[in-house]
Amino acid sequence: MAEGPRLTVSGTNIGAPDARELADFYRRLLGWTVTASEPDWVKLTPPGGGPSLSFQTEEGYARPVWPAGSGDQQMMMHLEIQVDDLAAATAHALAAGATLAGHQPQDDVRVCLDPAGHPFCLWI
Numbered sequence: 001m002a003e004g005p006r007l008t009v010s011g012t013n014i015g016a017p018d019a020r021e022l023a024d025f026y027r028r029l030l031g032w033t034v035t036a037s038e039p040d041w042v043k044l045t046p047p048g049g050g051p052s053l054s055f056q057t058e059e060g061y062a063r064p065v066w067p068a069g070s071g072d073q074q075m076m077m078h079l080e081i082q083v084d085d086l087a088a089a090t091a092h093a094l095a096a097g098a099t100l101a102g103h104q105p106q107d108d109v110r111v112c113l114d115p116a117g118h119p120f121c122l123w124i
Helices: 019-030 086-096
Strands: 011-016 033-038 041-045 052-057 077-081 109-113 119-123
Touching: 011 019, 019 041, 019 052, 019 086, 033 052, 041 109, 086 119
Parallel strands: 011 052, 077 119
Antiparallel strands: 033 041, 041 052, 109 119
16 A cells, blocks of 8 residues: 555534534533634634644534434534543533433443534443
């Protein structure tokens, strides 16, 4: 296999009906810092560096349904967040503005929904 250019994922951009609102939720949840902000785009960076999360306002945003049924708007991605205490992390997420998903597929994972409806998993 031929050697190609070096590629590094530097972050993930998440669509939302309101970039600032969703970025503020993840700032509260993760404790990350806003490192760039424009009217319809906000970037959060973790302490010590690493891949960032960005949030972009999208006109016509369609909230995903989880789990999706036939004809539902499906999620396009979800975050996997490892935690050391599932009950405490779930309580923290709910206090930050998340909701607990109605369907929980595993005992050692909690699926939550952010304010824009994106599922994310807390797991130990």
